[in-house]
Amino acid sequence: MKTVRFLTLGCKLNFAESSELGKQLLAHGFVRAQPGEPATVCVVNTCSVTDAADHKGRQAIHRIRRENPDALLVVTGCYAQLKPQEVADIEGVDLVLGQQEKFSLVDFIQRLEHHEADKINNTRTVDLRRFFPSASSDDRTRHFLKVQDGCDYYCTYCTIPMARGRSRNATIGSVVEAAEDIVRQGGREIVITGVNIGDFGRTTGETFIDLLRSLDEVQAPEGLRYRISSCEPNLLTEEIIRFVAASRHFAPHFHIPLQSGSDDVLRIMHRRYDRALFASRVQTIRQLMPHAFIGVDVMVGCVVRRT
Ligand code: SF4
Numbered sequence: 001m002k003t004v005r006f007l008t009l010g011c012k013l014n015f016a017e018s019s020e021l022g023k024q025l026l027a028h029g030f031v032r033a034q035p036g037e038p039a040t041v042c043v044v045n046t047c048s049v050t051d052a053a054d055h056k057g058r059q060a061i062h063r064i065r066r067e068n069p070d071a072l073l074v075v076t077g078c079y080a081q082l083k084p085q086e087v088a089d090i091e092g093v094d095l096v097l098g099q100q101e102k103f104s105l106v107d108f109i110q111r112l113e114h115h116e117a118d119k120i121n122n123t124r125t126v127d128l129r130r131f132f133p134s135a136s137s138d139d140r141t142r143h144f145l146k147v148q149d150g151c152d153y154y155c156t157y158c159t160i161p162m163a164r165g166r167s168r169n170a171t172i173g174s175v176v177e178a179a180e181d182i183v184r185q186g187g188r189e190i191v192i193t194g195v196n197i198g199d200f201g202r203t204t205g206e207t208f209i210d211l212l213r214s215l216d217e218v219q220a221p222e223g224l225r226y227r228i229s230s231c232e233p234n235l236l237t238e239e240i241i242r243f244v245a246a247s248r249h250f251a252p253h254f255h256i257p258l259q260s261g262s263d264d265v266l267r268i269m270h271r272r273y274d275r276a277l278f279a280s281r282v283q284t285i286r287q288l289m290p291h292a293f294i295g296v297d298v299m300v301g302c303v304v305r306r307t
Pocket of ligand 1: 151152153154155158159160161195196232
């Protein structure tokens, strides 16, 4: 019996994608390995947002190889996309799949079993154009729903555009179908996720606010709630905040990456807002939803000015 084990690192998007890959394998006769039972195939879905993330990825690969000495070990995700050779050189790795190739996981496993696949299989990041839908189903109530991928912002400290490519997204119609499917499965919380979700619509000419409106109209039992995972301050418009406040199913939950409270530093980071804009967003949220949750990312440390 072919068994599989996933080890996923990083963001909600990675968890949605690992879950989607898991569904593919289960549809091809695999079953999930029981705890403590060595698996036939192991998949490590990596993150590469920092050097520490790469380090965690290597540790995860060594551990899963130790616990599954005979497994076919596949490594995918941002570390595999950014540094494929470095990952391939890690002892015990059998297959490295890039952001696009990972969605043909079953095919690559079969080809490798017949010695017909290369160890490294990667489309160059600049050529990543396709959007692959994903929705997690590992948790009965909470589901991560991927609506967007990639980013065109190129903030000076960030590797994600180099690991995930240009901004691209699903259509509103396909996202609504995926949400209806989750509701049918009994899902009661849907976390809308991606890389730069406020940029939704870049490749379809649709808009993020239209997506939110369509999702709020999905026929669903009382108690269904959507969460907007993280949204850039400049893309979290007043219109979106007012919509959430008046909506049927959107939780008063906002995660807004500020990164710095200094306009000078924000300029060096090539961020697309200033303190005043950020403060006005928080003010609007506070006025309309005093009980709202607001999560904020801030980067600390010294800025090195290159002269
Ligand atoms: S918007 Fe976010 S994902 Fe995009 S480059 Fe900036 S920090 Fe990275």
